[in-house]
Amino acid sequence: MEIILTKGKNRNTMTCKRQDGSVTSVSLGPNVANHDLAHYIAENKFKLKNGFFGNIKAGKSIADLYNSELIQDLPPDT
Numbered sequence: 001m002e003i004i005l006t007k008g009k010n011r012n013t014m015t016c017k018r019q020d021g022s023v024t025s026v027s028l029g030p031n032v033a034n035h036d037l038a039h040y041i042a043e044n045k046f047k048l049k050n051g052f053f054g055n056i057k058a059g060k061s062i063a064d065l066y067n068s069e070l071i072q073d074l075p076p077d078t
Contacts, residue, residue, distance in 0.1 A: 001057045003040065005033050016056045026062040050078045 002017040013026040013034045028036070036052070037061065043051035052065055064070050071078070 001053065005037075009036070014062065016053070016062065018057060018059075023057075024056060024061040024063070026066070048077065050075055052078075054078075 004013075004015040004017065006015070010030065011029065012027055013025060014033060014036060015023055017023045039045065041053040042048070043053055043070045048054065053063055055074070056062060062068040
């Protein structure tokens, strides 16, 4: 999966492009990209397959993973 962070004047954009060519994208506040990068680093370091980016890779949208009701139903290892 390709993760693309685009810096804007007041907001940033994160786009995730999956192997199958599908994409999910979100407009982020100025510092939220740092938070998402921390997820990426931790998930890779600890080989977590069901973390934030693992769920995006599996087909969930970024908006889905920002939904507090949906994320409560994700497996504990998420």
